[in-house]
Amino acid sequence: MGNFRRVPIGIIGASGYGGVQLVRLISDHPEVELSYLGGESSAGKSFSDIYPHLADVCNLQIETLDPDIIAQHAEIVFLSLPNGLACHLAPQLLDKGCKVIDLSADYRFRDLSIYSSWYGKERQDCKTAATAVYGLPELYRYQITEAQLIGCPGCYPTASLLALSPLLKQGLIVPGTAIIDAKSGTSGGGRQGKINILLAEADNSLGAYCVANHRHTPEIEQICSELAGHEIMVQFVPHLVPMVRGILSTVYASLRDPGLVRDDLITIFRAFYRNSPWVKVCNPGTYPQTKWACGSNLCYIGIEADPRTGRIVVMSAIDNLIKGQAGQALQCMNLMMGWDETLGLPKLGFYP
Numbered sequence: 001m002g003n004f005r006r007v008p009i010g011i012i013g014a015s016g017y018g019g020v021q022l023v024r025l026i027s028d029h030p031e032v033e034l035s036y037l038g039g040e041s042s043a044g045k046s047f048s049d050i051y052p053h054l055a056d057v058c059n060l061q062i063e064t065l066d067p068d069i070i071a072q073h074a075e076i077v078f079l080s081l082p083n084g085l086a087c088h089l090a091p092q093l094l095d096k097g098c099k100v101i102d103l104s105a106d107y108r109f110r111d112l113s114i115y116s117s118w119y120g121k122e123r124q125d126c127k128t129a130a131t132a133v134y135g136l137p138e139l140y141r142y143q144i145t146e147a148q149l150i151g152c153p154g155c156y157p158t159a160s161l162l163a164l165s166p167l168l169k170q171g172l173i174v175p176g177t178a179i180i181d182a183k184s185g186t187s188g189g190g191r192q193g194k195i196n197i198l199l200a201e202a203d204n205s206l207g208a209y210c211v212a213n214h215r216h217t218p219e220i221e222q223i224c225s226e227l228a229g230h231e232i233m234v235q236f237v238p239h240l241v242p243m244v245r246g247i248l249s250t251v252y253a254s255l256r257d258p259g260l261v262r263d264d265l266i267t268i269f270r271a272f273y274r275n276s277p278w279v280k281v282c283n284p285g286t287y288p289q290t291k292w293a294c295g296s297n298l299c300y301i302g303i304e305a306d307p308r309t310g311r312i313v314v315m316s317a318i319d320n321l322i323k324g325q326a327g328q329a330l331q332c333m334n335l336m337m338g339w340d341e342t343l344g345l346p347k348l349g350f351y352p
């Protein structure tokens, strides 16, 4: 036998939905092992006290946060915390030699003044933030392989950007015409409950929220502008749907060339994602459902062109907790470590 050693992993925010998904995915990954769990109100409890069904998978105790102790135990640290906490922890962990993968919004923005105005928090860690790479591998694969710090995208931006990127990169749509109509399951709101995600509020109901002012708007616009090479604005409208997991993002935009037909557009999308194993572009006339992606790290994209209006409609379906969060974070880890980006990640949805 050789001296095979699994890379030790820390998860901060282990008791939350992102944390529990990370525990599940890491326990199935052949190159890593869980070595440290951190939290606040859950500190002092065993992970299996919070999630008894995972008692055979993880019995680590959740610890209060001490960067020295975290760095002694873990080489890669996932921060799965509410916004505004990672920016205090990541600089210290990076100084101690850890690779850091942040699931919150703290390291998603190139321009921290945009973060501060949308998230209401001032930032002192500009130098650290300047080293962060936006963790969407389908767009920034090479930069992720070189990075020590990843700012993983939000769940809505993941679905929406995968639908929009080929159009913007190839200049196929009229600037300013993109409308994103997105629907999310309630787990997108996290485990630390809010009133709108209570069963009694969300069940048997469907509604929009944060219309024209959701904080994922500037995140989507930042990446769209980078792809297009000029400033892009989008109309983003999120909705809460009575389901637990999944996001369907439907993007409408006017084609520069209204003569482009669906099959040409499908060919363009397939070429754009030819090296992206987690993106599946559907056959003509097939439109994705969130259920297909549920439990997997896949993003399914369906495309239609309407010759009457000259618009393209792109539908993008993901599992918000996997490709929209924990799975994408592991995909980034694989790239940072020089591993195959599909390693240890779920390839098949639960279906039905």
Ligand SMILES: NC(=O)C1=CN([C@@H]2O[C@H](COP(=O)(O)OP(=O)(O)OC[C@H]3O[C@@H](n4cnc5c(N)ncnc54)[C@H](OP(=O)(O)O)[C@@H]3O)[C@@H](O)[C@H]2O)C=CC1
Pocket (backbone or CB within 6 Å): 012, 013, 014, 015, 016, 017, 018, 019, 038, 039, 040, 041, 042, 043, 065, 080, 081, 082, 083, 085, 103, 104, 105, 153, 154, 155, 187, 188, 189, 190, 191, 192, 320, 321, 324, 325
């Ligand atoms: N849910 C989703 O679909 C997605 C979420 N995200 C982002 O991922 C991050 C985590 O989200 P999610 O898992 O849903 O959130 P949850 O509300 O489910 O979990 C939050 C976690 O943060 C911990 N925590 C809260 N405050 C502190 C603190 N002061 N110190 C240490 N730990 C603390 C909690 O630990 P404890 O119980 O010990 O207090 C808990 O483990 C968020 O930034 C979210 O925006 C990104 C993409 C998708």
Ligand SMILES: CC(=O)N[C@@H](CCC(=O)OP(=O)(O)O)C(=O)O
Pocket (backbone or CB within 6 Å): 083, 103, 104, 105, 153, 154, 155, 156, 184, 185, 186, 187, 188, 189, 190, 215, 216, 238, 240
């Ligand atoms: C259904 C639901 O409530 N979804 C969340 C999205 C969570 C997320 O990914 O947001 P950040 O990581 O940017 O905080 C919301 O709309 O706030």
